[in-house]
Amino acid sequence: MGRAPCCDKIGMKKGKWTAEEDEKLVSYIRHNGEGSWRSLPKNAGLLRCGKSCRLRWINYLKDDLKRGNISPEEESTIIKLQAELGNRWSLIANSLPGRTDNEIKNHWNSHLSRRIQSEMNKGAPPVKKKRGRKPKPKPTKEESGSGSNLKQMESQSETTKETEVTLTSTSSEGSTDKVLERTCSGEDGLGVIDFDIEDFNLEDLWDDVDNNTNITIDNNNNSSSYNIENDDLWWPPVLPQIASANSLVGLDDTILDQPMSGIESACQWEDDVDFNQWLDTDFGAGALFD
DNA sequence: AATTTGTACAACCGCCTACTG
Protein backbone atom coordinates (compact mmCIF):
# COMPACT_ATOMS: atom_id res chain seq x y z
CA MET A 1 0.00 0.00 0.00
CA GLY A 2 1.35 3.34 -0.96
CA ARG A 3 2.20 5.87 1.62
CA ALA A 4 -0.21 8.68 2.16
CA PRO A 5 1.13 12.09 1.25
CA CYS A 6 2.43 14.09 4.18
CA CYS A 7 -0.12 16.76 3.43
CA ASP A 8 -2.64 17.83 0.88
CA LYS A 9 -0.43 19.15 -1.86
CA ILE A 10 -3.16 20.84 -3.81
CA GLY A 11 -2.74 24.57 -3.54
CA MET A 12 0.51 24.21 -1.65
CA LYS A 13 3.22 26.72 -2.40
CA LYS A 14 6.65 25.50 -3.41
CA GLY A 15 10.03 27.05 -3.96
CA LYS A 16 11.80 29.83 -2.15
CA TRP A 17 10.45 31.01 1.16
CA THR A 18 9.61 34.67 1.46
CA ALA A 19 10.49 36.82 4.45
CA GLU A 20 6.81 37.01 5.29
CA GLU A 21 6.47 33.23 5.36
CA ASP A 22 9.57 32.96 7.50
CA GLU A 23 8.13 35.43 9.91
CA LYS A 24 4.86 33.54 10.17
CA LEU A 25 6.65 30.27 10.76
CA VAL A 26 9.04 31.64 13.37
CA SER A 27 6.29 33.45 15.17
CA TYR A 28 4.08 30.37 15.26
CA ILE A 29 6.81 28.06 16.52
CA ARG A 30 7.91 30.56 19.18
CA HIS A 31 4.39 30.63 20.52
CA ASN A 32 3.46 27.01 20.07
CA GLY A 33 6.69 25.07 19.92
CA GLU A 34 7.98 22.63 17.33
CA GLY A 35 6.13 19.56 16.19
CA SER A 36 2.74 18.74 14.73
CA TRP A 37 4.15 19.64 11.38
CA ARG A 38 1.15 18.36 9.54
CA SER A 39 -1.23 20.77 11.15
CA LEU A 40 1.27 23.58 11.56
CA PRO A 41 0.93 25.21 8.13
CA LYS A 42 -2.82 25.57 8.50
CA ASN A 43 -2.57 26.92 12.02
CA ALA A 44 0.24 29.28 11.10
CA GLY A 45 -1.56 30.51 8.01
CA LEU A 46 0.98 29.11 5.60
CA LEU A 47 0.28 27.53 2.24
CA ARG A 48 3.15 25.13 2.68
CA CYS A 49 3.55 21.43 3.18
CA GLY A 50 4.35 20.47 6.77
CA LYS A 51 7.56 18.87 5.70
CA SER A 52 8.60 22.03 3.96
CA CYS A 53 7.94 24.01 7.15
CA ARG A 54 9.95 21.58 9.20
CA LEU A 55 12.88 21.74 6.80
CA ARG A 56 12.81 25.51 6.68
CA TRP A 57 12.76 25.73 10.44
CA ILE A 58 15.45 23.14 11.07
CA ASN A 59 17.81 24.32 8.37
CA TYR A 60 17.45 28.09 8.47
CA LEU A 61 15.23 29.59 11.07
CA LYS A 62 16.14 27.85 14.30
CA ASP A 63 17.85 30.12 16.80
CA ASP A 64 20.87 27.98 17.58
CA LEU A 65 22.07 27.65 14.03
CA LYS A 66 25.62 28.67 13.38
CA ARG A 67 25.94 30.95 10.42
CA GLY A 68 29.07 31.57 8.41
CA ASN A 69 31.63 29.45 6.68
CA ILE A 70 32.43 25.98 7.84
CA SER A 71 35.74 26.23 9.60
CA PRO A 72 38.77 24.06 8.80
CA GLU A 73 38.26 22.32 12.14
CA GLU A 74 34.68 21.54 11.23
CA GLU A 75 35.80 20.36 7.83
CA SER A 76 38.26 17.90 9.27
CA THR A 77 35.57 16.62 11.61
CA ILE A 78 33.26 16.11 8.66
CA ILE A 79 35.95 14.32 6.67
CA LYS A 80 36.85 12.09 9.58
CA LEU A 81 33.26 11.22 10.42
CA GLN A 82 32.30 10.70 6.81
CA ALA A 83 35.11 8.16 6.52
CA GLU A 84 33.86 6.44 9.66
CA LEU A 85 30.11 6.66 9.20
CA GLY A 86 29.58 7.14 5.50
CA ASN A 87 26.89 9.56 4.32
CA ARG A 88 25.00 9.55 7.58
CA TRP A 89 24.71 13.30 7.62
CA SER A 90 22.44 13.63 10.57
CA LEU A 91 24.82 11.59 12.71
CA ILE A 92 27.70 13.71 11.50
CA ALA A 93 25.70 16.85 12.21
CA ASN A 94 25.30 15.75 15.83
CA SER A 95 29.02 16.29 16.26
CA LEU A 96 28.89 19.78 14.80
CA PRO A 97 26.69 21.98 16.97
CA GLY A 98 24.82 24.58 15.00
CA ARG A 99 25.30 22.80 11.70
CA THR A 100 22.52 20.96 9.94
CA ASP A 101 22.69 17.69 8.08
CA ASN A 102 21.63 19.50 4.92
CA GLU A 103 24.39 22.05 5.26
CA ILE A 104 26.99 19.39 5.87
CA LYS A 105 25.73 17.28 3.01
CA ASN A 106 25.84 20.25 0.64
CA HIS A 107 29.30 21.23 1.81
CA TRP A 108 30.50 17.69 1.34
CA ASN A 109 29.06 17.39 -2.13
CA SER A 110 30.25 20.72 -3.42
CA HIS A 111 33.58 21.12 -1.63
CA LEU A 112 35.00 18.24 0.34
CA SER A 113 34.38 15.24 -1.87
CA ARG A 114 35.95 17.08 -4.78
CA ARG A 115 38.89 18.23 -2.73
CA ILE A 116 39.51 14.74 -1.42
CA GLN A 117 39.40 13.35 -4.91
CA SER A 118 41.85 15.99 -6.00
CA GLU A 119 44.18 15.10 -3.16
CA MET A 120 43.99 11.46 -4.10
CA ASN A 121 44.97 12.51 -7.59
CA LYS A 122 48.31 13.42 -6.07
CA GLY A 123 47.35 16.98 -5.40
CA ALA A 124 46.91 17.85 -9.00
CA PRO A 125 45.30 21.25 -9.42
CA PRO A 126 42.28 21.81 -11.58
CA VAL A 127 43.30 22.03 -15.18
CA LYS A 128 41.00 24.86 -16.05
CA LYS A 129 40.54 28.01 -14.15
CA LYS A 130 37.67 27.69 -11.78
CA ARG A 131 34.48 29.16 -13.06
CA GLY A 132 31.05 29.60 -11.78
CA ARG A 133 29.61 30.97 -8.66
CA LYS A 134 31.89 32.23 -5.97
CA PRO A 135 31.20 31.01 -2.46
CA LYS A 136 29.00 33.50 -0.71
CA PRO A 137 31.09 35.77 1.46
CA LYS A 138 29.91 34.72 4.86
CA PRO A 139 30.62 37.14 7.64
CA THR A 140 32.83 35.18 9.99
CA LYS A 141 36.23 35.62 11.47
CA GLU A 142 37.48 32.24 10.38
CA GLU A 143 36.99 32.92 6.70
CA SER A 144 40.66 32.84 5.83
CA GLY A 145 41.02 29.21 6.81
CA SER A 146 38.46 27.71 4.49
CA GLY A 147 39.95 26.42 1.28
CA SER A 148 43.49 27.15 2.32
CA ASN A 149 44.54 23.54 1.79
CA LEU A 150 43.49 23.72 -1.80
CA LYS A 151 45.38 26.92 -2.34
CA GLN A 152 48.42 25.36 -0.82
CA MET A 153 48.12 22.41 -3.12
CA GLU A 154 47.78 24.64 -6.11
CA SER A 155 50.86 26.61 -5.31
CA GLN A 156 52.83 23.46 -4.56
CA SER A 157 52.05 21.96 -7.89
CA GLU A 158 53.25 25.01 -9.67
CA THR A 159 56.79 23.92 -8.90
CA THR A 160 56.83 21.29 -11.57
CA LYS A 161 59.01 20.17 -14.39
CA GLU A 162 58.29 19.32 -17.95
CA THR A 163 57.51 15.84 -19.06
CA GLU A 164 56.50 14.17 -22.26
CA VAL A 165 53.75 11.68 -22.53
CA THR A 166 52.98 9.53 -25.49
CA LEU A 167 50.05 7.20 -25.58
CA THR A 168 49.95 4.74 -28.43
CA SER A 169 47.83 1.74 -29.21
CA THR A 170 49.04 -1.22 -31.22
CA SER A 171 46.54 -3.66 -32.62
CA SER A 172 47.19 -7.35 -33.02
CA GLU A 173 47.69 -6.73 -36.71
CA GLY A 174 50.72 -4.71 -35.81
CA SER A 175 49.54 -1.26 -36.80
CA THR A 176 50.37 1.41 -34.31
CA ASP A 177 48.35 4.54 -33.74
CA LYS A 178 49.69 7.40 -31.79
CA VAL A 179 46.62 8.60 -29.98
CA LEU A 180 48.14 11.15 -27.72
CA GLU A 181 51.34 13.05 -27.53
CA ARG A 182 51.73 15.93 -25.20
CA THR A 183 54.36 17.92 -23.46
CA CYS A 184 53.21 19.04 -20.12
CA SER A 185 54.26 20.30 -16.78
CA GLY A 186 54.19 17.96 -13.87
CA GLU A 187 55.96 17.07 -10.71
CA ASP A 188 58.22 14.14 -11.49
CA GLY A 189 56.25 13.63 -14.59
CA LEU A 190 53.03 13.07 -12.72
CA GLY A 191 51.35 16.36 -13.25
CA VAL A 192 48.37 17.33 -15.24
CA ILE A 193 48.37 16.87 -18.94
CA ASP A 194 46.03 19.39 -20.34
CA PHE A 195 44.24 18.28 -23.44
CA ASP A 196 40.76 17.93 -24.74
CA ILE A 197 39.23 14.58 -25.25
CA GLU A 198 38.62 15.54 -28.86
CA ASP A 199 42.34 16.01 -29.27
CA PHE A 200 43.11 12.38 -29.66
CA ASN A 201 41.52 9.59 -31.51
CA LEU A 202 39.51 7.92 -28.85
CA GLU A 203 37.43 6.05 -31.37
CA ASP A 204 40.47 4.36 -32.85
CA LEU A 205 41.58 3.45 -29.40
CA TRP A 206 38.16 2.15 -28.60
CA ASP A 207 37.90 0.14 -31.80
CA ASP A 208 41.13 -1.57 -30.93
CA VAL A 209 39.93 -2.92 -27.66
CA ASP A 210 38.65 -6.11 -29.21
CA ASN A 211 41.86 -6.68 -31.09
CA ASN A 212 44.17 -7.73 -28.33
CA THR A 213 45.37 -4.18 -28.09
CA ASN A 214 48.62 -3.10 -26.59
CA ILE A 215 48.60 0.29 -24.98
CA THR A 216 51.88 2.00 -24.40
CA ILE A 217 52.29 4.92 -22.15
CA ASP A 218 55.61 6.58 -22.55
CA ASN A 219 56.17 8.91 -19.68
CA ASN A 220 59.60 10.32 -20.36
CA ASN A 221 61.91 7.34 -20.02
CA ASN A 222 59.43 5.47 -17.95
CA SER A 223 57.54 3.47 -20.51
CA SER A 224 54.73 1.12 -19.60
CA SER A 225 52.94 -1.25 -21.87
CA TYR A 226 49.67 -2.99 -21.21
CA ASN A 227 47.81 -5.64 -23.05
CA ILE A 228 44.10 -5.17 -22.88
CA GLU A 229 43.19 -8.82 -22.87
CA ASN A 230 45.77 -9.81 -20.33
CA ASP A 231 45.51 -6.81 -18.17
CA ASP A 232 41.99 -5.63 -18.56
CA LEU A 233 41.93 -4.45 -15.01
CA TRP A 234 44.17 -1.66 -16.08
CA TRP A 235 42.10 -0.60 -19.01
CA PRO A 236 38.93 0.68 -17.37
CA PRO A 237 40.59 3.11 -15.04
CA VAL A 238 42.77 4.69 -17.64
CA LEU A 239 39.91 5.75 -19.86
CA PRO A 240 38.28 7.92 -17.29
CA GLN A 241 41.68 9.32 -16.51
CA ILE A 242 42.00 10.35 -20.08
CA ALA A 243 38.57 11.77 -20.26
CA SER A 244 37.89 13.19 -16.87
CA ALA A 245 37.98 16.92 -16.59
CA ASN A 246 39.88 17.08 -19.83
CA SER A 247 42.98 16.09 -18.01
CA LEU A 248 45.15 13.09 -17.50
CA VAL A 249 46.45 12.94 -14.02
CA GLY A 250 49.48 10.88 -13.32
CA LEU A 251 50.77 7.97 -15.29
CA ASP A 252 52.72 5.96 -12.83
CA ASP A 253 51.81 2.52 -11.62
CA THR A 254 50.62 3.82 -8.29
CA ILE A 255 47.83 5.60 -10.02
CA LEU A 256 47.12 2.88 -12.51
CA ASP A 257 46.93 0.26 -9.82
CA GLN A 258 44.25 2.02 -7.87
CA PRO A 259 41.81 -0.37 -6.25
CA MET A 260 39.34 -1.68 -8.74
CA SER A 261 36.50 -2.26 -6.36
CA GLY A 262 33.27 -1.42 -8.04
CA ILE A 263 34.82 -0.99 -11.42
CA GLU A 264 35.42 -4.62 -12.13
CA SER A 265 31.81 -5.32 -12.90
CA ALA A 266 31.93 -2.67 -15.56
CA CYS A 267 34.82 -4.41 -17.25
CA GLN A 268 32.69 -6.75 -19.28
CA TRP A 269 33.24 -4.81 -22.44
CA GLU A 270 30.48 -5.88 -24.72
CA ASP A 271 30.28 -4.76 -28.33
CA ASP A 272 27.45 -2.41 -27.60
CA VAL A 273 29.15 -0.65 -24.73
CA ASP A 274 28.95 3.03 -25.21
CA PHE A 275 31.96 4.70 -23.74
CA ASN A 276 30.26 7.97 -23.01
CA GLN A 277 27.40 6.24 -21.33
CA TRP A 278 29.82 4.28 -19.26
CA LEU A 279 31.63 7.43 -18.27
CA ASP A 280 28.36 8.78 -16.98
CA THR A 281 27.85 5.84 -14.69
CA ASP A 282 29.14 5.48 -11.16
CA PHE A 283 31.79 3.19 -12.55
CA GLY A 284 33.08 5.89 -14.80
CA ALA A 285 35.30 8.80 -14.04
CA GLY A 286 33.69 9.49 -10.72
CA ALA A 287 34.55 6.14 -9.25
CA LEU A 288 38.11 5.92 -10.37
CA PHE A 289 39.61 6.47 -6.99
CA ASP A 290 36.90 4.96 -4.86
C1' DA B 1 27.42 43.14 -24.01
C1' DA B 2 25.51 38.81 -24.52
C1' DT B 3 25.87 34.12 -23.93
C1' DT B 4 27.61 29.96 -21.96
C1' DT B 5 29.23 27.25 -18.34
C1' DG B 6 29.90 25.62 -13.79
C1' DT B 7 29.07 26.21 -8.75
C1' DA B 8 26.61 26.66 -4.45
C1' DC B 9 22.92 25.78 -1.87
C1' DA B 10 17.93 25.91 -0.76
C1' DA B 11 14.30 23.04 -1.31
C1' DC B 12 11.96 18.96 -2.74
C1' DC B 13 11.12 13.94 -3.11
C1' DG B 14 10.60 9.39 -1.77
C1' DC B 15 11.81 5.95 1.37
C1' DC B 16 12.34 4.20 6.05
C1' DT B 17 11.41 3.80 10.95
C1' DA B 18 8.97 4.56 15.07
C1' DC B 19 4.87 5.44 17.12
C1' DT B 20 -0.08 5.11 17.97
C1' DG B 21 -4.70 3.37 18.07
Place this chain on the structure above:
DNA sequence: ACAGTAGGCGGTTGTACAAAT
Protein backbone atom coordinates in the same frame (compact mmCIF):
# COMPACT_ATOMS: atom_id res chain seq x y z
C1' DA C 1 -0.59 -7.97 14.51
C1' DC C 2 -1.77 -4.53 11.56
C1' DA C 3 -2.62 -0.11 9.18
C1' DG C 4 -2.11 4.62 9.18
C1' DT C 5 0.59 8.54 10.30
C1' DA C 6 4.41 11.71 11.54
C1' DG C 7 8.97 12.60 11.66
C1' DG C 8 13.47 11.95 9.96
C1' DC C 9 16.91 10.97 6.59
C1' DG C 10 19.73 10.89 2.34
C1' DG C 11 19.61 11.63 -2.56
C1' DT C 12 18.47 14.70 -6.07
C1' DT C 13 16.88 18.77 -8.42
C1' DG C 14 16.16 23.67 -9.54
C1' DT C 15 17.91 27.93 -9.96
C1' DA C 16 20.40 32.18 -8.87
C1' DC C 17 24.64 33.75 -9.60
C1' DA C 18 29.46 34.70 -11.09
C1' DA C 19 33.28 33.72 -14.07
C1' DA C 20 34.72 32.67 -18.57
C1' DT C 21 34.12 32.95 -23.38
